[in-house]
Amino acid sequence: MDEDEFDALYNASYRRLCAQLYAMIGDFDEAAECVQEAFARAWAHRRKMSSVDYPEAWVRTTAYRLAVGRWRRKKYAGRAADRAVGARTEMPAVDESHVALVAALRQLPEAQRQAIVLHHIADLPVHQVAAEVGAPTGTIKARLARGRAALAELLAEDNPGAVWKEA
Structure with missing residues (x-):
């Protein structure tokens, strides 16, 4: 290079x-x-x-x-x-200036957080996330599903009146 x-x-x-x-x-x-x-x-x-x-x-x-x-x-x-x-x-507690998403992400297990960030924030396809993390594709899909479910609960706790829609 x-x-x-x-x-x-x-x-x-x-x-x-x-x-x-x-x-x-x-x-x-x-x-x-x-x-x-x-x-x-x-x-x-x-x-x-x-x-x-x-x-x-x-x-x-x-x-x-x-x-x-x-x-x-x-x-x-x-x-x-x-x-x-x-x-x-x-x-120290999570700084209040952090956005709700980052605060919720910090509460996820590391493997779920890493999968969510790489797939949804870094916009990597599942197979590339699997390659970077060194885990099977099925494992990454499971981490994504569990991570999204946990995030939905965490974000709903912070904002109970909100209606969350799937994209």
């Missing part, structure tokens, strides 16, 4: 990837940092990127894995600090 192709990939997908990762993890600054780091890694491996079928998917997967790794390190660091101090730190 040459510099012009890389620039085209970055310009075409950076904002979209930030939005998708934000929907998955619920923290825009963290999402943007992970996407930037993923692009830095893609640049470092740009010779290999020429043979990748879906470079944007590679960057998205890398960014997501970076976000999960950061979350795990923070979680572990918090536990170590709690043991050192002898107190349990409370996790």
